[in-house]
Amino acid sequence: xxxxxxxxxxxxxxxxxxxxxxxxxxxxxxxxxxxxxxxxxxxxxxxxxxxxxxxxxxxxxxxxxxxxxxxxxxxxxxxxxxxxxxxxxxxxxxxxxxxxxxxxxxxxxxxxxxxxxxxxxxxxxxxxxxxxxxxxxxxxxxxxxxxxxxxxxxxxxxxxxxxxxxxxxxxxxxxxxxxxxxxxxxxxxxxxxxxxxxxxxxxxxxxxxxxxxxxxxxxxxxxxxxxxxxxxxxxxxxxxxx
Amino acid sequence: xxxxxxxxxxxxxxxxxxxxxxxxxxxxxxxxxxxxxxxxxxxxxxxxxxxxxxxxxxxxxxxxxxxxxxxxxxxxxxxxxxxxxxxxxxxxxxxxxxxxxxxxxxxxxxxxxxxxxxxxxxxxxxxxxxxxxxxxxxxxxxxxxxxxxxxxxxxxxxxxxxxxxxxxxxxxxxxxxxxxxxxxxxxxxxxxxxxxxxxxxxxxxxxxxxxxx
Numbered sequence: 001x002x003x004x005x006x007x008x009x010x011x012x013x014x015x016x017x018x019x020x021x022x023x024x025x026x027x028x029x030x031x032x033x034x035x036x037x038x039x040x041x042x043x044x045x046x047x048x049x050x051x052x053x054x055x056x057x058x059x060x061x062x063x064x065x066x067x068x069x070x071x072x073x074x075x076x077x078x079x080x081x082x083x084x085x086x087x088x089x090x091x092x093x094x095x096x097x098x099x100x101x102x103x104x105x106x107x108x109x110x111x112x113x114x115x116x117x118x119x120x121x122x123x124x125x126x127x128x129x130x131x132x133x134x135x136x137x138x139x140x141x142x143x144x145x146x147x148x149x150x151x152x153x154x155x156x157x158x159x160x161x162x163x164x165x166x167x168x169x170x171x172x173x174x175x176x177x178x179x180x181x182x183x184x185x186x187x188x189x190x191x192x193x194x195x196x197x198x199x200x201x202x203x204x205x206x207x208x209x210x211x212x213x214x215x216x217x218x219x220x221x222x223x224x225x226x227x228x229x230x231x232x233x234x235x236x237x238x239x240x241x242x
Numbered sequence: 243x244x245x246x247x248x249x250x251x252x253x254x255x256x257x258x259x260x261x262x263x264x265x266x267x268x269x270x271x272x273x274x275x276x277x278x279x280x281x282x283x284x285x286x287x288x289x290x291x292x293x294x295x296x297x298x299x300x301x302x303x304x305x306x307x308x309x310x311x312x313x314x315x316x317x318x319x320x321x322x323x324x325x326x327x328x329x330x331x332x333x334x335x336x337x338x339x340x341x342x343x344x345x346x347x348x349x350x351x352x353x354x355x356x357x358x359x360x361x362x363x364x365x366x367x368x369x370x371x372x373x374x375x376x377x378x379x380x381x382x383x384x385x386x387x388x389x390x391x392x393x394x395x396x397x398x399x400x401x402x403x404x405x406x407x408x409x410x411x412x413x414x415x416x417x418x419x420x421x422x423x424x425x426x427x428x429x430x431x432x433x434x435x436x437x438x439x440x441x442x443x444x445x446x447x448x449x450x451x452x453x454x455x
């Protein structure tokens with residue numbers, strides 16, 4: 001072994017993966033070669049120092065900030081319904097996954113609406129007094145305004161940047177948004193009839209959260225498609241599918 | 243939950259083979275897998291305290307990773323917030339194919355690299371790919387002797403982004419090359435090569451006389 005061939009062996013030696021025969025050859029070379037001996041000693045010192053570097057705990061305010069940001073997020077979806085993602089992540093796969101998204105979102109929202117219909121009478125009976133109704137309506141309006149504002153901003157971004165998406169993908173996402181809009185409309189109608197129905201309120205806000213989440217993910221998808229990052233785009237579509 | 247283990251100081255004896263420092267298996271054991279999946283499911287279902295548990299299990303290592311990649315505490319704060327927000331959004335895609343720790347590291351490193359490259363791009367700096375060769379600095383005569391924590395942290399901050407990522411994951415965080423490759427999306431061989439280059443660069447930096455020494 002000479003100096004030029006020892007470099008790779010030194011790397012393997014430091015990682016503990018050099019086979020015994022090569023290790024003996026390296027040791028013989030290092031015994032007789034000052035520069036290589038110094039190199040091994042220095043690299044071992046660096047390796048050991050790196051492994052003993054301190055770990056500082058994350059500042060408390062970071063957790064508080066994360067918690068605040070997450071409170072404004074829709075709850076992450078469960079993973080049980082996800083379709084398998086093929087190894088080759090070409091545009092066909094993006095399209096296939098996007099098409100499945102329509103079914104997933106439709107399945108997620110309509111049961112809520114049906115549930116709202118079933119329980120409207122019970123919920124209305126349980127709500128007492130006009131004051132309570134007025135308070136609930138005021139809170140509902142405030143929450144709706146919050147969501148409407150977020151949705152408007154995201155829709156503007158998605159509209160202005162939608163050219164980054166393949167037309168078929170954009171069409172599927174658009175169709176999906178229409179499904180959510182329909183759910184929002186039906187929830188609002190149910191609330192007009194039964195303003196105190198908590199199921200109808202939940203349906204409305206679930207649908208709004210779904211829309212905010214879908215628009216956020218659409219914007220993320222647009223960003224990744226613009227960057228040409230098919231793998232990340234695939235992952236996002238996979239997330240949209242859940 | 244046994245995804246992370248505290249570091250133990252294992253300074254290898256001179257000229258004896260080092261012990262591989264891998265700490266987290268690429269393929270989780272059954273217990274780890276089920277514990278990780280259970281925690282992910284509890285977060286997804288909105289169980290009170292579940293996200294906090296996830297955060298406290300992983301925040302220290304991810305914070306230090308972000309700090310070493312970004313170089314400042316302020317940037318590390320921002321990166322850690324983003325990392326956990328992205329993790330929360332993407333938790334549905336966690337299938338237990340790796341440990342939750344590895345999944346989080348991959349996500350964290352992708353975000354750190356995106357932010358660093360975007361910053362370099364905005365500043366008009368050249369960005370390097372993970373496989374790109376670049377000139378190795380010259381080593382000054384004389385050994386490096388003892389290495390202080392401050393000097394080493396500073397030296398790590400001078401590494402090219404790709405080298406730094408591989409070095410931090412392997413030599414600081416203790417992942418094996420296979421897992422580093424999985425986290426960075428590179429081959430095991432490329433990980434070995436990047437880590438070795440990083441060590442050589444650090445040696446060159448640490449042999450240079452410094453104004454404050």
